[in-house]
Amino acid sequence: MFRTVSNFSLSLKTTDxxxxxxxxxxxxxxxxxQMEEASEAVLGKGAKKLIVNFSDTxxxxxxxxxxxxxxVHRTQQSSGMLCFTNMKRVHREVFDLMGLTxxxxxxxxxxxxxxxxxxxxxx
Amino acid sequence: MPINALHEEGFxxxxxxxxxxxxxxxxxxxGSGQSIVLAGSPGIGKTELLKQFFTHLFWKQDAIAPFYxxxxxxILSVPLFARDYLTRFLCQRLAFENKEESLLYLExxxxxxxxxxxxxxxxxxxxxxxxxxxxxxxxxxDMLRVALHAPxxxxxxxxxxxxxxxxDFHKLAxxxxxxxxxxxxxxxxxxxxxxxxAPHLITGNAAELQALSLPGVTWVPLRPLIFGDAERLFSAVxxxxxxAAAGVPPALLxxxxxxxxxxxxxxxxxxxxxxxxxxxxxxxxxxxxASGGIYHYYAAALKTLFAEGGERRQALEALYGIYESExxxxxDRKLKGPDAGKLSPALARALxxxxxxxxxxxGYRAPDDRVMREFISRLYEREIGxxxxxxxxxxxxxxxxxxxxxxxxxxxxxxxxxxxxxxxxRSLEQIGRNLQVPExxxxxxxxxxxxxxxxxIEHNRGGERRLFVTIxxxxxxxxxxxxxxxxxxxxxxxxxxxxxxxxxxxxxRGQGVKLMKRFTDTLRYEKTGRGTRxxxxxxxxxxxxPRKENVPNRE
Numbered sequence: 023m024f025r026t027v028s029n030f031s032l033s034l035k036t037t038d039x040x041x042x043x044x045x046x047x048x049x050x051x052x053x054x055x056q057m058e059e060a061s062e063a064v065l066g067k068g069a070k071k072l073i074v075n076f077s078d079t080x081x082x083x084x085x086x087x088x089x090x091x092x093x094v095h096r097t098q099q100s101s102g103m104l105c106f107t108n109m110k111r112v113h114r115e116v117f118d119l120m121g122l123t124x125x126x127x128x129x130x131x132x133x134x135x136x137x138x139x140x141x142x143x144x145x
Numbered sequence: 146m147p148i149n150a151l152h153e154e155g156f157x158x159x160x161x162x163x164x165x166x167x168x169x170x171x172x173x174x175x176g177s178g179q180s181i182v183l184a185g186s187p188g189i190g191k192t193e194l195l196k197q198f199f200t201h202l203f204w205k206q207d208a209i210a211p212f213y214x215x216x217x218x219x220i221l222s223v224p225l226f227a228r229d230y231l232t233r234f235l236c237q238r239l240a241f242e243n244k245e246e247s248l249l250y251l252e253x254x255x256x257x258x259x260x261x262x263x264x265x266x267x268x269x270x271x272x273x274x275x276x277x278x279x280x281x282x283x284x285x286x287d288m289l290r291v292a293l294h295a296p297x298x299x300x301x302x303x304x305x306x307x308x309x310x311x312x313d314f315h316k317l318a319x320x321x322x323x324x325x326x327x328x329x330x331x332x333x334x335x336x337x338x339x340x341x342x343a344p345h346l347i348t349g350n351a352a353e354l355q356a357l358s359l360p361g362v363t364w365v366p367l368r369p370l371i372f373g374d375a376e377r378l379f380s381a382v383x384x385x386x387x388x389a390a391a392g393v394p395p396a397l398l399x400x401x402x403x404x405x406x407x408x409x410x411x412x413x414x415x416x417x418x419x420x421x422x423x424x425x426x427x428x429x430x431x432x433x434x435a436s437g438g439i440y441h442y443y444a445a446a447l448k449t450l451f452a453e454g455g456e457r458r459q460a461l462e463a464l465y466g467i468y469e470s471e472x473x474x475x476x477d478r479k480l481k482g483p484d485a486g487k488l489s490p491a492l493a494r495a496l497x498x499x500x501x502x503x504x505x506x507x508g509y510r511a512p513d514d515r516v517m518r519e520f521i522s523r524l525y526e527r528e529i530g531x532x533x534x535x536x537x538x539x540x541x542x543x544x545x546x547x548x549x550x551x552x553x554x555x556x557x558x559x560x561x562x563x564x565x566x567x568x569x570x571r572s573l574e575q576i577g578r579n580l581q582v583p584e585x586x587x588x589x590x591x592x593x594x595x596x597x598x599x600x601x602i603e604h605n606r607g608g609e610r611r612l613f614v615t616i617x618x619x620x621x622x623x624x625x626x627x628x629x630x631x632x633x634x635x636x637x638x639x640x641x642x643x644x645x646x647x648x649x650x651x652x653x654r655g656q657g658v659k660l661m662k663r664f665t666d667t668l669r670y671e672k673t674g675r676g677t678r679x680x681x682x683x684x685x686x687x688x689x690x691p692r693k694e695n696v697p698n699r700e
Contacts, residue, residue, distance in 0.1 A: 029564060029567055048564065048567055050564070050599075081567065081570055081591065081592075081595060082592075083566070083592075083595045083596060083599055084596055084599075084656040084657050084660055085599065087656070088656065110588065111585065111588070112585070112588040112589055112591075112592055112664070115589075115663070115664075116592060116660060119656075119659065119660065119663055120656055120659075
């Protein structure tokens with residue numbers, strides 16, 4: 023029986039009070055599941071400002087996007103703010119089509135999102 | 146007649162169909178039977194299914210009497226047909242009562258002899274039917290009425306319903322009376338077809354049956370064998386000939402499309418003394434299409450439809466034109482196909498009725514059956530292109546049927562395992578780049594293909610655990626097809642195959658089709674021998690903005 027090599031990895035960094043998640047590779051149900059767990063953890067520790075930087079995301083699918091909606095909902099429930107940055111054009115279209123971008127702030131670059139979040143006080 | 150049905154073990158992949166038919170027959174017992182047309186492409190196994198069903202009803206139960214009749218082109222004068230129909234029915238009906246197989250074999254029995262048989266068996270009802278038939282010997286139309294209603298009458302007399310199974314029913318359009326064919330005679334079947342205690346199951350050429358406009362009958366499709374059953378059938382034929390079945394190329398089975406006739410012919414043509422590799426199987430296929438059983442099957446059909454040589458040649462040229470223009474946009478196909486200026490209405494109608502072409506929005510298109518198309522090409526080369534059949538056979542099969550690359554067509558076969566879609570997406574990227582497909586088009590197509598693949602994997606229903614993907618970039622069109630064994634995910638009512646089940650609690654699914662539609666210009670679903678094929682198409686000439694990697698709108 024073959025085993026599938028993971029095509030996904032996730033890195034996290036914290037700059038001031040902003041947590042940046044950078045998913046790499048293929049954001050499918052499993053990959054997005056890892057993102058969900060990571061966001062639960064940081065929100066659980068009191069973080070309120072999250073950025074997902076998609077610059078290294080090669081592919082996404084509808085299952086992954088549907089799991090990401092739970093990340094959005096959890097962030098909203100925690101009164102947090104969520105930004106998406108560095109999305110490929112086609113991925114942006116997918117998020118638009120599935121209604122996700124109505125609930126997040128979208129920026130071209132991670133720095134722009136950080137500037138926005140630092141300007142915004144949220145407790 | 147039904148007695149030459151295949152042995153039960155050789156009848157592969159139709160157990161469900163047989164059970165469905167049994168359930169259909171049980172409705173007659175309840176007095177709510179309804180006549181049906183069993184429809185399917187040539188060679189798909191309609192006749193064999195009818196024979197198997199007859200055998201099943203005859204030997205394995207007592208509640209419903211079966212009657213099998215195969216319409217013969219030689220018996221189409223009304224009095225001859227009426228006599229033949231009635232006597233065969235009575236023979237089979239009497240045989241059923243005591244499982245007298247010998248009665249099934251009787252040929253050319255006279256009405257007087259049959260009356261004696263009925264008397265000996267105490268079947269007064271049969272004697273009465275025969276008397277009635279004899280009394281109207283001067284009126285062939287009345288004879289026909291008596292014959293056609295005999296199954297219902299027997300059901301009313303005996304209380305035992307009859308399942309009437311008629312093969313090649315379309316030939317009845319050529320019933321003739323007083324020397325002239327009279328298509329209106331088919332109307333005499335209408336009341337017989339509506340009998341709830343004697344429902345009819347009819348088969349024949351689908352296009353011709355449609356032209357008969359039979360009222361109140363339901364059409365039931367007989368689908369090709371699924372891939373796994375096709376493989377079993379092919380192997381069974383080889384094994385019966387003493388050859389190990391290993392090494393049958395999946396691409397060949399795919400080409401044969403789950404058609405039992407093709408599978409039997411090609412497996413039967415494999416040289417059993419020297420099967421050394423895939424090319425031996427391909428050689429058998431080439432031989433079959435060029436001069437074997439498949440060739441003769443279709444050649445006979447063409448000859449029946451177009452008996453005169455000049456007409457046949459004209460039909461062949463028209464067919465070849467249509468087939469060659471396949472793949473072009475519909476408007477171009479119409480131009481290249483046999484437009485009204487070239488083709489007489491009679492010939493156009495005959496072509497449509499033959500099943501060699503399909504009508505489509507006022508034009509014509511080739512059927513999906515690639516073997517049929519191959520036959521027409523070979524016949525065209527032989528008869529009009531004046532290419533000797535020897536040359537056809539001598540072409541290296543691996544050159545003609547290479548599953549890897551044909552022009553700009555790439556084929557992949559992948560195991561049905563998680564993230565197989567990534568292999569397809571990455572292949573698409575590389576192929577697209579090589580063929581200078583705009584990057585934004587590649588990206589959008591990747592999204593659509595990923596969705597098609599994950600749904601195919603998710604909805605897999607057993608059978609062969611592989612995903613077959615074809616990527617073609619020809620002219621101004623990029624097309625990707627994804628084929629899998631999933632048979633149930635096509636929802637006929639909605640046309641939306643991927644009505645998703647939640648992968649995770651609270652996670653909305655069923656967005657696959659939405660994404661596929663969003664990122665393609667055309668999306669269609671096809672039933673195939675393996676299961677289901679999703680075909681995603683995208684025009685390459687439309688205005689495609691250059692890809693900008695990181696340009697979402699700025700807040």
